[in-house]
Amino acid sequence: MSVLTPARTSGRTASAQENFSAWANRHRKWLFAAPAMIFVGVLIIFPLAWTLYLSLTDSQGSVRAASDFVGLENYLTVLTDTERFWPAVGRTLSFTLVALGCEIILGMGIALLLWRPFRGEKWVRVAILLPLVATPVAVGMMWRLIFDPNIGFANQLLGLVGIPPQPWLSGQDSALPTTIFMDVWQWTPMVVLILLAGLTSLSDEPDEAARMDGASAVQRFFYVTLPLMMPTVIVAILLRGIDALKTFDILYATKGKGGGSFHEVETLNVYAYGLSFDYNQYGLSSAVLILFFMIIIGSMWLLTMRKKAVSK
Amino acid sequence: MTLLTEPQAPARQRPQVARRKKPLRSRAYKTFRVVALIAVVLFLIAPLFWMLLASFKTNVDIYDAGKSFLFTPTGENYANVLQRNNYFVFIFNSFWVAFVSTALSLVLGVPAAYAMSRFTMHRSALVVLMARVIPGVSLLVPWYYVFSNLKMVGGFEVLILSHMFVALPLIVYIMMSYFDGLPLELEESAQVDGLTPIGAFRRITLPLSVAGMATAGILSFIFSWNNFMFALVLSGSKTKTLPVAIFDFVSYASIDWGGLMAAATVVTIPIMIIALFTQKYIVSGMTAGATKG
Numbered sequence: 388m389s390v391l392t393p394a395r396t397s398g399r400t401a402s403a404q405e406n407f408s409a410w411a412n413r414h415r416k417w418l419f420a421a422p423a424m425i426f427v428g429v430l431i432i433f434p435l436a437w438t439l440y441l442s443l444t445d446s447q448g449s450v451r452a453a454s455d456f457v458g459l460e461n462y463l464t465v466l467t468d469t470e471r472f473w474p475a476v477g478r479t480l481s482f483t484l485v486a487l488g489c490e491i492i493l494g495m496g497i498a499l500l501l502w503r504p505f506r507g508e509k510w511v512r513v514a515i516l517l518p519l520v521a522t523p524v525a526v527g528m529m530w531r532l533i534f535d536p537n538i539g540f541a542n543q544l545l546g547l548v549g550i551p552p553q554p555w556l557s558g559q560d561s562a563l564p565t566t567i568f569m570d571v572w573q574w575t576p577m578v579v580l581i582l583l584a585g586l587t588s589l590s591d592e593p594d595e596a597a598r599m600d601g602a603s604a605v606q607r608f609f610y611v612t613l614p615l616m617m618p619t620v621i622v623a624i625l626l627r628g629i630d631a632l633k634t635f636d637i638l639y640a641t642k643g644k645g646g647g648s649f650h651e652v653e654t655l656n657v658y659a660y661g662l663s664f665d666y667n668q669y670g671l672s673s674a675v676l677i678l679f680f681m682i683i684i685g686s687m688w689l690l691t692m693r694k695k696a697v698s699k
Numbered sequence: 700m701t702l703l704t705e706p707q708a709p710a711r712q713r714p715q716v717a718r719r720k721k722p723l724r725s726r727a728y729k730t731f732r733v734v735a736l737i738a739v740v741l742f743l744i745a746p747l748f749w750m751l752l753a754s755f756k757t758n759v760d761i762y763d764a765g766k767s768f769l770f771t772p773t774g775e776n777y778a779n780v781l782q783r784n785n786y787f788v789f790i791f792n793s794f795w796v797a798f799v800s801t802a803l804s805l806v807l808g809v810p811a812a813y814a815m816s817r818f819t820m821h822r823s824a825l826v827v828l829m830a831r832v833i834p835g836v837s838l839l840v841p842w843y844y845v846f847s848n849l850k851m852v853g854g855f856e857v858l859i860l861s862h863m864f865v866a867l868p869l870i871v872y873i874m875m876s877y878f879d880g881l882p883l884e885l886e887e888s889a890q891v892d893g894l895t896p897i898g899a900f901r902r903i904t905l906p907l908s909v910a911g912m913a914t915a916g917i918l919s920f921i922f923s924w925n926n927f928m929f930a931l932v933l934s935g936s937k938t939k940t941l942p943v944a945i946f947d948f949v950s951y952a953s954i955d956w957g958g959l960m961a962a963a964t965v966v967t968i969p970i971m972i973i974a975l976f977t978q979k980y981i982v983s984g985m986t987a988g989a990t991k992g
Contacts, residue, residue, distance in 0.1 A: 408895060408897075411897060412895045412896050412897050415896055415897055416817075416818045416820070417814075418810075419810035419811055419813055419814035420810070420814040420815055420820060420823055422807050422810075422811065423807040423808055423810075423811035423867060423871060424811065424823055424826055424827060426807060426863070426867065427827050427829075427864070427867060427868070428826060430830075430838065430842075431826075431829060431830055431833060431838070433841065434837065434838045434840075434842060435833070435837065435838075437840075437841040438837045438840065438841065441840065451848075497739055500732055500735055500736055500739070501736075505732070510740070511736055511739070511740055512978065512982075513975065513978070514739070514740040515743065516974050516975075516981060516982075517744065517747060517971055517974070518747070519974075519981075520921050520925075520967075520970050520971060520973075520981070521747070521925075521967045521970070521971065522924065522925045522927075522941070522942055522945075522963075522966045522967050522970065523925060523927065523942075524925075524927050524942040524946055524966075525750075525945055525962075525963035525964075525966045525967050526963075526967075528948075528949070528959055528960070528962075528963045529746055529749070529750040529960070529963055530746065531949075532749075532750070532761075532956055532959070532960060533746060533749055537762075538761060538762050538764070538956075540749055540767070543764055543767065572742070572743070572746065576743070577985055580982055580985045580986050581986050583986075584982075584986035584989050585989060604728075619989055622989045629831065629832055633834050633835070635835075635927070635928055636925075636927045636928065636942070639928075639946075640945075640946060655834075656834055656836060659834065659836045659837075660836045660928070663836055663840050664839070664932060669840055672836070672840070673837070673840070676836060676837040677837075679834055679837075680833065680834060680837065683834070684832070
């Protein structure tokens, strides 16, 4: 091809083309990477800087309205707010920890069940895939009907075994656990897929050796498989944990603004969204967001440190 | 031979003992496994099945516990949702936004992932992956301000831009681990045969990466289709996507459960059908990079 082109085009454009091609090839590293990085950079760094700036002002009502620089006042207000902020932190952490704990334990159990091939494997895999791809808002609406205190299937089921009907989503104490249940239903499959990929990549030898030495299945799991799986488990915790901390869709879809009338499911993300778009308190919401971001980065850093320790 | 058999003699008895024990224990385990798997499948499928059933019931039947499973199905909910509530428009909006944002993200993301994989640009990759970590709300306030000044809120452009923000990091992440697994030798031998490095990327690496791009593209399409928060703030009456349309369904005083379940089914069915046909890709995308050290 390249041998034929100079013959057809005039000498000058051909050399210009070649020059460009040589230049492009020499700088392909940045030529390839730059567009995506600029796109993400502009859309992240600028908003992040702006959020940081807004968090130091008393901006509210409209972002366009004049606002005054108030220093760290918003942070002080937020950090001393025991009515909305700290309960939201507590809910965010308990939602994430409980959901993540259930998903990892259940996920590991299901992954172990699926580990060795069996008949009908295809159908089980389909069942695992469906919750994973379902639209979270639609999933929220589905559970709203199932957990409806009067007409929901959940209470019908409880009635069969003689347990009195529960308030589920409409109860002040039961709303958060119910949303955790929804999260577990939707995202355990993702943990299963990740852990299963880890299990299938394990070599059979250590397990086989332990079996020869007479170790029971339970012993083999805790002393052989689990330690080998730790890096994969931490990847699963990392990937799922980030999303669990930021959960918004099912909370907003099932309980609406402010996480319900008593803020039963108001996590940091729901609180910050409400401050920004339901109450237009941009200064305060930006302070909440910066603190929230620090919590996310902090927990990710802890986990990556842990992963490095485990991988060694 | 004789040397080998002698020390094995005592060991030979062990498998015999194990063999005698094994059928009993493994039969118990097999039964347990079957029961447990059925329980898992029921747990995952039953709620979706319930949603599907309710979407074919009249509201009177939904309120009647006696008609949980036996009822005369009606298509009225779907007719309502699709005709009166204009869901065809929302279906098109969701599809269009997901399709364009995925296509553009592939154009930007695949070369970037290639460069980041081949030149091990870990710090640059971190910048792109930051997008996954940041809470979306912190981006929405500045975006909303800028785009409303540009009179772009409510248009497809902003929505597509915001969804690219979800799609691009995902695509870069998946494609990086795909390129990491692709051998260098093919490109190198193509360059020896006279192709430029970019030529080798275009004619050798890209055709070999179709499976990876399919994985990344399908997952990014699904994430965009399911995205709620960005569309909630940035879409207008003409560009409303399906998740927002469903959310608006319940803002009325009393909930039309049958209609709501029909709407929820309309949103989830297309994505589930795609998922069924592309199962292999979704699994490999979800687990990309999970088993690396």
